[in-house]
Amino acid sequence: MAREQVNRLVIEHEEIVGVDYSTQGLTELVAVGTRFERCRFDGLRFQYVALGSGMELSQYVECSFDGAVLTGTAGYSRFIGCTFRNAEIRDLTADYLELVECAFTGRIKSTTFWGAPPPGSAERFTSNLAFLAEQGQPEPPGYRMLALRESNEFHGNDFSGVDLVGVDFRYGIDLTRQRLPTGSDYLYLEDAEAALHRALMLLVDRPADDLTAQVERSLRRMLDREISTGQRQLLFREVDYSNKGVLKPHARLMFDLLRNASN
Structure with a gap:
């Protein structure tokens, strides 16, 4: 070669x-x-x-x-x-x-x-x-x-x-x-800590299944890894949570919760 x-x-x-x-x-x-x-x-x-x-x-x-x-x-x-x-x-x-x-x-x-x-x-x-x-x-x-x-x-x-x-x-x-x-697949959280906590509260109304547990772990991991180390705003993109262009189920739920929480 x-x-x-x-x-x-x-x-x-x-x-x-x-x-x-x-x-x-x-x-x-x-x-x-x-x-x-x-x-x-x-x-x-x-x-x-x-x-x-x-x-x-x-x-x-x-x-x-x-x-x-x-x-x-x-x-x-x-x-x-x-x-x-x-x-x-x-x-x-x-x-x-x-x-x-x-x-x-x-x-x-x-x-x-x-x-x-x-x-x-x-x-x-x-x-x-x-x-x-x-x-x-x-x-x-x-x-x-x-x-x-x-x-x-x-x-x-x-x-x-x-x-x-x-x-x-x-x-x-x-x-x-x-x-x-600012594309549609980006999600910006200006007050990330508040949005993450609100998303966790929205999870309470969901069945206690594996999908709910996976999303809860992800949200709590963000609070620990990002918020506790000084990051006040977060920017997400769906492509980072996709497989062959399809958003993974736990990621779809997480994005829906965070969008609702940020509104």
Whole structure:
């Protein structure tokens, strides 16, 4: 089997302004402590990206990734005023990703956006420091602030024209400060906690069968996993609960209950 050629770009500790990478045929991008301003990555089909590699922040300011394909890890990266029009973002690890006033169309798939570093961040920080100590290296300047920060900045982003498939917003992302898709198969709960509790109350009138029990478990799991960790609004999409285009029975009941509860 022929192996696809890799065209890898690694940039460390640079400030780059106005460079057009879209004609360079890149398939991998690794950035460490680098700031890109008004750069173009349009149409590139990345096999792998490490947008903020290492233990330093990389920033992208008013850059365009229009028509690009991105998969990999966001690392410690911050995007301000960037565009991802007709782009495809898939399987992106985004634990520390920050997005401010960015615009998306195209598709985002199998990606979780975090309003704060996810569980295990402090343990990873401690482990990394221990590794550095074994190598006789000091703690990198600013690394503690990045790894242990309380929140990821995430606001002013336009997702209204993007196709979201298997996408979650967790740990306190304020969805009232984003533009969201509004198709008929999306369900947005602005006061998610209240809607979940009302949906549980509506279940009381149903027979105590396996379907009811399954939906109750799902609703209570959301209260525990999402609401208790700071997520105040929730966005659902039916396709994420479908099999070959058909909504699963427990999901159909859950969506009906939540729509009634949100009204």
